[in-house]
Amino acid sequence: GENVEQHPSTLSVQEGDSAVIKCTYSDSASNYFPWYKQELGKRPQLIIDIRSNVGEKKDQRIAVTLNKTAKHFSLHITETQPEDSAVYFCAPTGFQKLVFGTGTRLLVSP
Amino acid sequence: DAGVTQSPTHLIKTRGQQVTLRCSPKSGHDTVSWYQQALGQGPQFIFQYYEEEERQRGNFPDRFSGHQFPNYSSELNVNALLLGDSALYLCASSDTSREGDTQYFGPGTRLTVL
Numbered sequence: 673g674e675n676v677e678q679h680p681s682t683l684s685v686q687e688g689d690s691a692v693i694k695c696t697y698s699d700s701a702s703n704y705f706p707w708y709k710q711e712l713g714k715r716p717q718l719i720i721d722i723r724s725n726v727g728e729k730k731d732q733r734i735a736v737t738l739n740k741t742a743k744h745f746s747l748h749i750t751e752t753q754p755e756d757s758a759v760y761f762c763a764p765t766g767f768q769k770l771v772f773g774t775g776t777r778l779l780v781s782p
Numbered sequence: 783d784a785g786v787t788q789s790p791t792h793l794i795k796t797r798g799q800q801v802t803l804r805c806s807p808k809s810g811h812d813t814v815s816w817y818q819q820a821l822g823q824g825p826q827f828i829f830q831y832y833e834e835e836e837r838q839r840g841n842f843p844d845r846f847s848g849h850q851f852p853n854y855s856s857e858l859n860v861n862a863l864l865l866g867d868s869a870l871y872l873c874a875s876s877d878t879s880r881e882g883d884t885q886y887f888g889p890g891t892r893l894t895v896l
Contacts, residue, residue, distance in 0.1 A: 703883075704883035704884075706883075706884070706885075708887075714889070715872065715887040715888060715889050715890055716825065716872070716887050717887070718884070718885075718886065721883075721884065761824050761825075763824075765883050767838065768813070768815070768830065768837075768838075768876065768878070768883055768885075769815070769827050769830065769838055769840070770815070770817070770825070770827060770874070770885060771827065772817075772824030772825050772826070773824060774824060775823070775824050
């Protein structure tokens, strides 16, 4: 079965700092690697994704890096803002089935 | 361009009852996946429907069943409700013919079992 872990489970930063969340997975069949942001009481929102033939992807303040050999990928948020506060989930995917990680609660203090 | 919609938003049932939740996929999407999210946890995959058939299933009992209609909308049915079925039920849609892995979520149905 799949095993997906995220670290850290909680991350507190000051506004303007950078935040990095790491996701490790076990299923070598995973070939699609999204990150979702979920605010309290709301739906998971896709914020960035990467496919296995790419090592890094960036979208404004957000970036994702993938090390498929080591089976981990990371979410990088630069210049954090209070509205970045949420729970972030990785969801490595094979055959269109998202397997969610344990979640990371990010708190950005003004 | 309509996004993923779900109904109802909230539902309260008692143990042993049955419930039906509904999902309409994003325009142009043909695949619907259902997830259960317990409080404080990540979503767990229940099953996925494509071409009106269950294509794959997670580790959920047969009390959980579903259906997909010709217009790609979908229903999730849960029989013999247990207290532990209380959760947020999310559906996600995707387009199998184009980058089928990318899934967009609906707002969810919060089910409370008393």
